[in-house]
Amino acid sequence: MGKATGFLEYERIDPKKRPPEERIGDWNEIRIERDPEVIKTQAARCMNCGIPFCHGGVLLNGMAAGCPVHNLIPEWNDLVYRGQWKEAYKRLIRTNPFPEFTGRVCPAPCEGSCTEGYNMESVTIHEIEYEIIERAFAEGWVETKKSRPTGKKVAVVGSGPSGLSAAYYLNHVGHEVTVYERNDRPGGLLMYGIPNIKIDKGIVERRINLLKESGIKFVLNTEVGRDISAQELVDGYHAVVLCGGATKARGFNVPGSDLKGIYYAVDFLKANTKSLLDSKHQDGNYISAKDKNVIIIGGGDTGTDCVATSLRHGCRSVYQFEIMPEPPKEREPKSNPWPEWPKQLKVDYGQQEAIAFAGEDPRNYLINTTKIVGNDRGEVAEVHTVEVTWGRDAQGRFGPQPVPGSEKVWKADLILLAMGFLGPEDTIPNELGLERDPRSNIKAEFEEHQTSADKVFAAGDMRRGQSLVVWAIQEGKLAAREVDRFLMGKTSIRS
Structure with a gap:
């Protein structure tokens, strides 16, 4: 698999990126x-390791270890090494319908579980996947496929990655598939939740057009539960697959949180991308960070995307607040052993750009917002914070404890909340009376995907x-498999 001695002969070379000073001037x-x-x-660095943990796709300590779609990674690595690119593409799409998406935005848990990464640098799996699919598009190998009609009609609610995957399979x-999307463009978070910087929307549209050519119908600007009832879909289709995402944003309850200039990160990013696509920002229909002091509360990929977007707007300053401690620079072998996802400090593209812009990493760890102060116009003016340590309070409850004397005041004109999401919106589950799990998600067992309502997955x-x-x-694929089994009594969709 690859060159037998390749992992000894070649060092890992990470993908190259445009210099931060250049790229913050555009949205490419x-x-x-x-x-x-x-x-x-x-x-060639992919070694014949015997048990390729990169295939895994399991949860270890609550995090993904290995590829959730079970990509046949050593096989297509070997084919790329041998120059058999078309065969590599065939192996890749056997498990992953949209490598052009994962090759851009996946954090690559496969690399975290690469056997070579146990005591060396892991294989650049993510980059190789990207190169395979982009060559396939360039060479014309990516084709639409149509099967003999079954006469069964399926509605898919939501056109994000799970909805597109379910529709594809x-x-x-x-089956005759109709996808319902409440936005004006299909793609879900691929279209409006992730900036153009990470995935150009032409890439998303390229795949959407192929899905349309294959016979999938998209109904846009239609919110199920408002513009059309969920029950109407249940009554009008042989099966319904709910793929609406977890879009209920986590709240922010501190004094001053009702001031003007505080937005959820997802709204900030969506408005920016829509305005960029509609008019290249000429319509002004977005939340601008230009000449503003920006505070981003929360980390993760969304926080990074807000940093990069604010810089491109021309912000005056940008900082990120994270209540958790700074991750270690190297994997902790005892508390975070291989092949778990490595919990270590990563300087992502947005932080790289902020360092080039301001000379420092915008992230501030172990910090908690205590209140927000506004000006006489009811607009955000200051953010008050305190440093914290994690421990037990006088009642024995574990959590962030304030450090006396560490209070600080930050200038702020724009606050973006990137603190994650609590679960799906209530409209559809409430209308259909669906059971929920303890985290408010729709209750449906993994690999079964059947909800408490008949015909609804x-x-x-x-x-x-x-x-x-x-x-x-992967969930879209598995749900499609179970819908197909439900409709036909058997299925040819592999997991």
Whole structure:
């Protein structure tokens, strides 16, 4: 698998990106094309490890270990090394319908579980996946597929990664699929939740057009539960798959949280992308960070996206607040052993750009917001914080404890809340009387995906809570498999 001694001969070479000083001036993807020979030698590093943990797709200590869609990674690495790119593409799409998405936005749990990563640098799996699918599109290998119609009609609610995946597989086995999307463009968070910088929307539209050509119908600007009832879909289709995501944002309850200038990160990012696509920001229909002091409360990928977007607007300053401690620079072998996802400090693209812009990392760890103070116009003016340590209070409750004397006041004109999501919105579950799990997600067992209502299935973040794009794709596939089994008594969709 790859060159037998490749992992000894070649060092890991990470994908190249455009310099931060250059890329903050536009909204284009930041990746630089690579020499195919470099990709070949990187694929050669994949070793014949016997048990490829990169396949895994299991949860260890609550985090993904290995590829959730079970990509046949060593096989396509070997084919790339041998120059058999078309065969590599065939192996790749056997498990993953949308490698162009995961090759851009997946955090690559496969690399965290790479056997080589146990005591060396892991294989650049993420980059090789990207190169395979982009070559496939360039060479014309990506084709639409149609099967003999079954006469069964399926409605998919939501066109994010789980909805698109479910639609892809259901259509592939011959069912008539209609996807309902409340936004004006399909793609869900791929379209409006992730900035153009990470995934150009032309890439999303390229795949959507292929899905349309294959026979999938998209109904846009239609919110199920408001513009059309969920029950109407249940009555009018042979099955319904709910893939609406976990879009109920976590609240923010501190004094001053009702002031003007405080927005959820998802609203900030969505408005920015929509305005960019509609008019290249000429319509002004977005939340601008220009000349503002920006405070982002929360970390993760969404916080990073807010940093990068604010910089491109021309903000005066940008800081991120995280209540958790700074991760270690290296994996902790005892508390976070291989093949678990490595919990270690990562300087992502947004932080790289902020360092180039201001000379410092925008992240501030172990910090808690105590109140927000406004001006005489009711607008945000200051954020008051205190440093914390994690421990037990006088009542024995574990949590963040304030550090006396660590209070600080920060200038702020714009506050973005990137603190995650609590679960799906209530409209559809309440209308259909669906059972919920303790975290308010729609209750449907993993790999079964059947809800408490007849003919209704659920997948993606709506079922499992906020998670990775690659998990959403896998859940869409598994839900499609169970819908197909429900409709036909058997299924040819593999997990």
